[in-house]
Amino acid sequence: MRNLKKGIALAMAASLSVCAFAGCGEQGTTTTASTNDTNSTSTQSTAAAEGGKVYYLNFKPENSAIWEELAKTYTTQTGVEVKVQTAASGTYEETLKAEMAKSEAPTLFQVNGPVELKTWNDYCYDLKDTSLFSNLKSNDFALMDGEAAKGIAYVIETYGIIYNKTLLNKYFETDGAVVTSVDEINNFDTFKSVVEDIQAKKDDLGISGAFTSAGMDSSSDWRFKTHLANLPIYYEYKADGIGSTSAIKGTYLDNYKAIWDLYINNSTCDPKMISSKTGDDAASEFALGEAIFYQNGTWAYADATAEGITDEELGMLPIYIGAEGEENQGLCTGTENYWCVNSKASEADIQATIAFLDWVITSDEGRDALANQMGFVTPFKTFDDGYTSDNALIKAADEYIAAGKTSVSWNFPTIPSEKWKDGVGSALLEYAQGTGDWDAVVTAFVQGWADEYAAANGDAPAETADQ
Amino acid sequence: MNKKVLRIYFPLFALPTLIAFIIGFLVPFGMGIYLSFCKFTTVNDAQWVGFKNFQEVFKYDSEFIHALWYTALFAVVSVITINVFGFSIAMLLTKGIRGTNIFRTVFFMPNLIGGIVLGYIWQLILNGIISKVFDATLTYSATYGFWGMVILMNWQQIGYVMIIYIAGIQNVPSELLEAARIDGATDVQVLGKVILPMVMPSITICTFITLTNSFKLFDQNLALTNGAPSNKSQLLALNIYDTFYGRAGYEGIGQAKAVVFFIIVGALAVAQLFLTHRKEVQQ
Numbered sequence: 001m002r003n004l005k006k007g008i009a010l011a012m013a014a015s016l017s018v019c020a021f022a023g024c025g026e027q028g029t030t031t032t033a034s035t036n037d038t039n040s041t042s043t044q045s046t047a048a049a050e051g052g053k054v055y056y057l058n059f060k061p062e063n064s065a066i067w068e069e070l071a072k073t074y075t076t077q078t079g080v081e082v083k084v085q086t087a088a089s090g091t092y093e094e095t096l097k098a099e100m101a102k103s104e105a106p107t108l109f110q111v112n113g114p115v116e117l118k119t120w121n122d123y124c125y126d127l128k129d130t131s132l133f134s135n136l137k138s139n140d141f142a143l144m145d146g147e148a149a150k151g152i153a154y155v156i157e158t159y160g161i162i163y164n165k166t167l168l169n170k171y172f173e174t175d176g177a178v179v180t181s182v183d184e185i186n187n188f189d190t191f192k193s194v195v196e197d198i199q200a201k202k203d204d205l206g207i208s209g210a211f212t213s214a215g216m217d218s219s220s221d222w223r224f225k226t227h228l229a230n231l232p233i234y235y236e237y238k239a240d241g242i243g244s245t246s247a248i249k250g251t252y253l254d255n256y257k258a259i260w261d262l263y264i265n266n267s268t269c270d271p272k273m274i275s276s277k278t279g280d281d282a283a284s285e286f287a288l289g290e291a292i293f294y295q296n297g298t299w300a301y302a303d304a305t306a307e308g309i310t311d312e313e314l315g316m317l318p319i320y321i322g323a324e325g326e327e328n329q330g331l332c333t334g335t336e337n338y339w340c341v342n343s344k345a346s347e348a349d350i351q352a353t354i355a356f357l358d359w360v361i362t363s364d365e366g367r368d369a370l371a372n373q374m375g376f377v378t379p380f381k382t383f384d385d386g387y388t389s390d391n392a393l394i395k396a397a398d399e400y401i402a403a404g405k406t407s408v409s410w411n412f413p414t415i416p417s418e419k420w421k422d423g424v425g426s427a428l429l430e431y432a433q434g435t436g437d438w439d440a441v442v443t444a445f446v447q448g449w450a451d452e453y454a455a456a457n458g459d460a461p462a463e464t465a466d467q
Numbered sequence: 468m469n470k471k472v473l474r475i476y477f478p479l480f481a482l483p484t485l486i487a488f489i490i491g492f493l494v495p496f497g498m499g500i501y502l503s504f505c506k507f508t509t510v511n512d513a514q515w516v517g518f519k520n521f522q523e524v525f526k527y528d529s530e531f532i533h534a535l536w537y538t539a540l541f542a543v544v545s546v547i548t549i550n551v552f553g554f555s556i557a558m559l560l561t562k563g564i565r566g567t568n569i570f571r572t573v574f575f576m577p578n579l580i581g582g583i584v585l586g587y588i589w590q591l592i593l594n595g596i597i598s599k600v601f602d603a604t605l606t607y608s609a610t611y612g613f614w615g616m617v618i619l620m621n622w623q624q625i626g627y628v629m630i631i632y633i634a635g636i637q638n639v640p641s642e643l644l645e646a647a648r649i650d651g652a653t654d655v656q657v658l659g660k661v662i663l664p665m666v667m668p669s670i671t672i673c674t675f676i677t678l679t680n681s682f683k684l685f686d687q688n689l690a691l692t693n694g695a696p697s698n699k700s701q702l703l704a705l706n707i708y709d710t711f712y713g714r715a716g717y718e719g720i721g722q723a724k725a726v727v728f729f730i731i732v733g734a735l736a737v738a739q740l741f742l743t744h745r746k747e748v749q750q
Contacts, residue, residue: 094712101509119508119715218693275606275695276594419714426697433607435696456716 052348053081054356057099057106059337061089062299066373073365080352090218093418096120100342107345107353111151112336113413114244115456117143124150125343125350131358132339132380141379143338151338152357155376158397158407159227159297160316160331162304167292168315170205171198182315188255188322192262198292199266205292209268212285212294214260215277216429223279223295224260225425226412228319229445230332232256233411235323244414246453250446255321257438264432267291271432295319297332298393301375311392318400318408330400334410335379416452423448503722508715520723530698531724534706535731541613541702542681545620549677550670553625557632558658571633575626582623586690589619593691605692612692612700619687624680628673635669636662664748671743678739682732703728 058067064086071082085106087095092110099106100123111117117124126148127133133142133149143151163182171194172180178193185191198210214224232252237243239251264271268291286294287307294304304314318329341353360366361380370376371387377394401407415421423444430436498510503520505513524531556574560567577585593605593615605611639662647661663670685704688694694701694709701709707728711721 093715097509097712097718101511116715122508216695270602272603272607273598276590276604417714422698422713426695429696433603433696435608 051080052107052346052350052352053083054108054349054353055083055085055104055106056108056356057092057096057110058084058086059092059110060374061086062302063374066369070360070366070369074356074359078359080356082356105342105345107342107349108357109340109342111143111338111340113338114143115413115416117145117150117338117340118456120340121145121150123340123342123344125341126150127152127341127354130354132354132361135361135380135382137379137381141335143340151340153335153338153379154361154370155337155374156333156335156379157298157337157377158316158331158333158394159295160318160397162286162294162296162300162393163315163317164286164289164292164309165313165315167205167207167289171201171292174201174204182317185317186320186327188258188320188326191317191320192258195262195266195293206289207268207292208285208290209266210292211263211267212282212291213267213269213277214263214271214274214432215279215282216274216425216432217276217278219279220277220282221425221429222421223282224263224428225421226415227297227332228259228295229256229415229421229424230410230412231259231319231321231323231408232445233414234332234408235321237411244411246450246457248446248449250442252321252323253442253445255323256445257441259319259321260428260432263295272434274432275429293317298375298377298391298397301391301393304393314392314396316393316396318405328404328406330405330407331397332408332410333397334413336410336413416449416456419455420444420448420452499722500726502719503726504719505722506716506719508718513719516719520719521727523720524723524727530701531703531706531710533699534701534703537609537613537699537701538682538684538703541616541684542678545617545624545681546674546677548617548621549624549628550673552621553628553673554632556625557629557636560629561633561636571630574629577623578627580623582686583690585619585623586687589615589622590691593618606695606700608696609699612695615691616684616687616700616702619691620681620684623687624677628677631669631673632666635666639665664746667743667747671740671747674739674743675736679732679736682735 054071056067056071058064064084067084067086071084074080074082085095085099096106096109100109109120109123111120111124124145127142128147128149132152136142136152141153141156142149143153165182168182171177176197178197179185179190185194195210198205198207202209215221216224232250232255233248235252235255236249237245240249264274268285269277282294282296283300283303284307285291286304287309289307289309294300296304301314305311316331318326318331320326320329323329339357341350341357343350345353360370361378361382367383367387370378371383371389375389375391375394377389424441427436427441427444431438431441502510502513504515504517506516506520507513560570560574590605593611597603597605597607597611601607601611603611605615643661643665644657647657652660683704684702685708688700688702688705689708692700694705698706698709703724707721707724710717710724714721
């Protein structure tokens with residue numbers, strides 16, 4: 001009996017530990033593609049002798065297959081080993097931290113702007129004397145630290161309120177439509193009355209709501225705590241004539257509230273349900289024609305057209321929040337993707353990485369991959385001869401620029417920390433579902449900014465830092 | 468002869484395990500303690516800062532304190548429920564009712580599924596129920612998340628402790644039970660005066676396992692609520708993970724939290740072992 005008991009206990013313990021290991025293994029889904037990623041010591045030394053190798057830690061999971069293909073092509077052509085690994089969605093920082101601690105650290109990685117550069121500054125090689133920098137259309141696309149170019153932007157993106165032209169036209173034909181053309185929507189008040197009228201007529205229009213669900217799951221909450229938050233930040237910076245700040249005043253928070261109210265009260269679902277709505281939910285609601293408006297950007301092109309919505313049916317409106325002079329406001333255009341070369345890698349690896357990037361932005365294969373397969377608008381001069389994207393949303397963005405509208409710059413890379421975004425996101429959610437009030441958003445926005453700025457810049461966090 | 472052979476071969480056979488133990492446990496443990504006194508971005512590039520990280524843990528981080536109480540409450544509730552249900556089912560399944568073996572297998576099965584998978588499955592189930600009954604979702608409030616995790620943990624762990632309890636109950640000598648019956652003991656008395664004292668070793672093991680598992684719960688928390696809303700349903704392990712990976716410049720503080728966490732779990736486990744061990748009786 002005693003032995004039986006021991007035996008059972010042992011077997012159970014063994015099975016438990018297997019479960020534990022299996023659990024660990026599931027969290028980090030990464031893919032590697034390389035002609036030789038076994039990394040045996042002999043191949044390493046030969047590769048290094050031939051002039052280094054490249055290890056790219058990719059940020060965008062949607063493009064991982066294209067990068068792997070590109071890496072293979074480069075290896076075939078030059079014999080230089082290129083390893084591409086992609087962090088699972090939303091885990092880039094974790095993966096980067098873990099990978100950087102390894103002896104085979106990434107030689108090429110990315111940061112999202114000046115704030116994250118502070119964390120990785122010591123690891124960023126100065127790219128000022130490379131062809132990457134000299135091929136930029138403007139030095140604004142480089143992430144500068146004094147005179148050193150620490151990061152090079154590789155994609156320019158645009159977001160706004162994507163809309164379904166067919167459904168919107170259907171609304172324009174209804175009795176008593178507030179406006180009859182999308183051109184008349186050029187300020188918040190008009191947009192608000194259109195949205196509310198659509199919401200009231202949703203059954204006639206055969207939709208579930210004017211907006212897609214404002215999901216606050218981590219796959220979707222960045223649309224509001226980061227991208228939407230950019231607008232009050234943009235207008236405040238503009239009013240004060242600054243480009244970053246240690247303490248935000250929250251001048252435009254009432255406008256932020258107005259647009260957030262519009263989103264949550266005129267959508268496909270009850271505000272109480274948004275905490276578990278995902279990015280996929282919103283994308284599919286739009287793709288299936290259940291909603292007319294969908295706040296997202298050029299990167300959502302593939303998702304938006306997945307269920308048969310054609311290019312001609314897609315349009316993008318600026319996000320109006322009721323600020324003065326917004327009739328001339330365009331879409332939000334900028335970048336938060338900067339390539340950085342690991343300065344702590346060996347000199348041979350650094351040079352190999354720079355050579356690889358140079359090939360990516362000058363060769364036909366590389367330019368085809370970035371512009372056509374990934375659908376990127378890049379800031380490089382080398383793409384001007386025929387490598388422009390045919391993404392319909394990018395065309396919509398170009399039309400606004402051609403019409404002389406002022407693009408809204410991306411100011412969210414100046415947000416002091418991820419923690420700030422989380423704080424604002426949580427407060428937005430609690431306000432939406434009725435478990436918190438708007439004051440909490442104001443506190444998270446204004447006080448949170450000051451605290452996080454202080455914490456990020458080496459001062460002791462204030463007492464309220466983590467509330 | 469035998470002893471000599473043993474002396475020669477002992478290092479040889481123990482070596483693989485020893486190496487694995489050193490690489491997989493001792494070295495990371497030592498590094499972890501060292502890093503909790505450092506400021507760093509990657510673990511091999513650290514600067515010594517002394518006790519600063521530990522001061523920050525208790526001084527500023529109200530989320531850590533909240534997670535600590537939330538975890539403590541969660542551990543108390545789940546240790547009690549898991550053990551009570553596990554023991555009750557074990558009692559039922561040692562009565563010799565039909566299909567005992569099938570029931571034992573069925574109850575044990577959930578334990579074979581990984582925490583992340585279980586978390587997502589239960590998220591769907593619970594969201595379905597909550598949206599019908601309360602017109603909200605699991606991440607609407609920390610209370611839903613709390614009970615969601617308790618239900619999930621119960622479902623996963625009951626079968627496991629049940630097996631240990633069954634082994635314990637079957638080990639109770641039948642002559643003791645018979646003697647108690649002859650002396651006129653009622654069912655309740657048999658349970659309280661004979662069975663419970665005799666299965667005390669199993670109770671020690673089961674409370675130890677459930678207590679430490681509840682305190683260290685991570686996968687299920689991550690998959691079920693991921694701390695939402697506002698990190699109010701965040702257990703300690705997830706709080707540490709978020710501090711370490713989620714905030715630039717807070718790696719050292721996250722590491723300090725992990726050391727504090729280790730001390731708390733270690734102290735609790737030792738105290739619990741000591742207390743329940745005292746109640747064990749010899750056959």
